[in-house]
Amino acid sequence: MTRTVRLFGGVALAVGVIATTALGLDRRRTVLELRALQEDVQATRGSIQSCQSRLAALEASFQDFDTRLSALRERVGALESADGPGVPAEQYDEYLTLFAAYNDSVQVWVARSEGLRSGEAACRTLVGRHNALVDSLKKRVGEREHSGNR
Numbered sequence: 001m002t003r004t005v006r007l008f009g010g011v012a013l014a015v016g017v018i019a020t021t022a023l024g025l026d027r028r029r030t031v032l033e034l035r036a037l038q039e040d041v042q043a044t045r046g047s048i049q050s051c052q053s054r055l056a057a058l059e060a061s062f063q064d065f066d067t068r069l070s071a072l073r074e075r076v077g078a079l080e081s082a083d084g085p086g087v088p089a090e091q092y093d094e095y096l097t098l099f100a101a102y103n104d105s106v107q108v109w110v111a112r113s114e115g116l117r118s119g120e121a122a123c124r125t126l127v128g129r130h131n132a133l134v135d136s137l138k139k140r141v142g143e144r145e146h147s148g149n150r
Contacts, residue, residue: 030144037137044130051123058119062112069109072102 079087079095087095 030140034137034140034144037133037140041130041133041137044126044133048123048126048130051119051126055116055119055123058112058116062116065105065109065112069102069105072098072105076102 076095076098079091079098082088082091
């Protein structure tokens with residue numbers, strides 16, 4: 001009988017140790033997952049800041065180019081309306097040069113505007129990823145708190 005009690009006691013002790021170890025490993029795994037999510041959130045925040053800085057530089061450059069393009073358009077328009085319909089003969093060479101520069105610049109403007117839109121989309125994608133990570137982190141923290149694992 002004593003031997004049976006010792007055997008059951010030993011088995012109970014072993015089960016307790018295994019359960020405690022498993023619970024500890026589960027908690028450690030949860031903590032590691034939470035840390036990984038936090039690191040992903042921080043890395044994504046850094047990427048967003050870099051993206052927004054690049055986007056601000058692109059936008060400033062685009063606005064500067066747009067201002068120069070508008071000035072060029074005004075010069076072309078002024079030559080076209082200087083003496084009624086048509087361009088005065090003595091200014092025709094200047095007009096052709098300005099008109100060609102304006103047309104070439106419009107293509108550059110379109111490319112820059114597409115680059116700006118692409119940059120905005122890239123930043124929006126990063127913000128969406130960040131928000132999804134934050135939501136996931138909040139959910140995991142809530143689950144952990146709900147289960148009593150702190």
